[in-house]
Amino acid sequence: MARAATTSDAFNAVAEPRRRAILSSLALQERPVGEIVDLLGLGQPSVSKHLRVLLEVGLVNVRRDGRRMLYRTNAEALRPLHEWTGTFERFWQHQLSRIKDRAEGKSSPSNDTPADFHPGRKHDLDRNKN
Amino acid sequence: MARAATTSDAFNAVAEPRRRAILSSLALQERPVGEIVDLLGLGQPSVSKHLRVLLEVGLVNVRRDGRRMLYRTNAEALRPLHEWTGTFERFWQHQLSRIKDRAEGKSSPSNDTPADFHPGRKHDLDRNKN
DNA sequence: TTTACATATTCCCATATAGGAATGTAATGT
DNA sequence: ACATTACATTCCTATATGGGAATATGTAAA
DSSP states (O other): OOOOOTTSOHHHHTTSHHHHHHHHHTTSSOEEHHHHHHHHTOOHHHHHHHHHHHHHTTSEEEEEETTEEEEEEOGGGGHHHHHHHHTTHHHHHHHHHHHHHHHHTOOOOOOOOOOOOOOOOOOTTGGGOO | OOOOOTTSOHHHHTTSHHHHHHHHHTTSSOEEHHHHHHHHTOOHHHHHHHHHHHHHTTSEEEEEETTEEEEEEOGGGGHHHHHHHHTTHHHHHHHHHHHHHHHTTOOOSSOOSOOOOOTTSSSOOOOOOO
């Protein structure tokens, strides 16, 4: 099998650095495609295609304004990522505090297994794949 | 150009769901490969290859114990991911309060909320193979 | 209508998968 | 030495990708 589609979930979508750059540029304000092209110095078709991927996984929204399409980041779609990585937070905190604890003669605290990420609902975009 | 290598960074490495499962299973304690194979029900070569990817981006560590290789998650390598997604946190918090405000009947002064537009409702996105 | 502008889509293709089978390699046991 | 255990690597292949050029689509202006 090949790699999972970039449109399969937010994890795959943000694996591409330009898409992360696009998301950052659209977090504060919506922008037309051409502005993203100028800002990031990418080709227009390339930006359009990246936006399409982001749109399919719900990471951005669009609305039309005349002949322009205004895109905007939908931060909510990044929460699964933040929460999954957050499951590991105490492990790296542990490492930092372990040195201190050791110096203070404390015993190691409780542990629990990080959650497996449940992909949850995919967008209802893949109706076409049988 | 093709897609970036899975080994190019943590973002690409964790895009694969099995690798995320592996990371979760190794966060708490180190395990030999065979145990991961049993736990996740994957093929041994497959697990070895995933571990190799994770190792290359620093998401796991290894140490040899006799004929076994004991792997362990290095949570620290997930911090960049957590921090990057964290930069968007205030945006989804913003959205949540907006939703709450609406549910509580508070009036929203101006319409700074771009109409939520989701593709795939009107037309089917034909994702055909060429 | 004709033209210009803004964006989306198509075509082409070199590249990196991910899985399974087969095989290689290292360490241990007898 | 030989068999066994535990992993790693190689070979094979269908598939999705991302970029650029060319083209299509859609909307507004002349």
